[in-house]
Amino acid sequence: MLAPTLQPQETRLLANYPNPFNPDNRIDFTIPANEHVNLAVYNLEGRLVKTLVNQAMNSGQHIANWDGTNEIGAKVSTGMYIYQLRTNSILLNRRMTFVK
DSSP states (O other): OOOOOOOOSSOEEOOOBSSSBSSOEEEEEEESSSEEEEEEEEOTTSOEEEEEEEEEEOSEEEEEEEOSBOTTSOBOOSEEEEEEEEOSSOEEEEEEEEOO
16 A cells, blocks of 8 residues: 655745756745746846746645756856745745856
């Protein structure tokens, strides 16, 4: 008999790995219910750099990757960036550092 899969009880946005990173990193997050998810990267001035996820998702654990590029595919500058997870019910932010 298979063990039951544990349902997440809260929305969580984990620290990206590795941090600092170059050229790729991984962002793990969990959502407790099926809902629309937006995961995006912003510069410190609050400008959108890249949208990583913008869709309805099932509850559970998810992974997104960012390769240090902006919306048009150009590499971003070395520096600190904010990644933001937005759902219908919560808004979470974390920082990450991109190095060249």
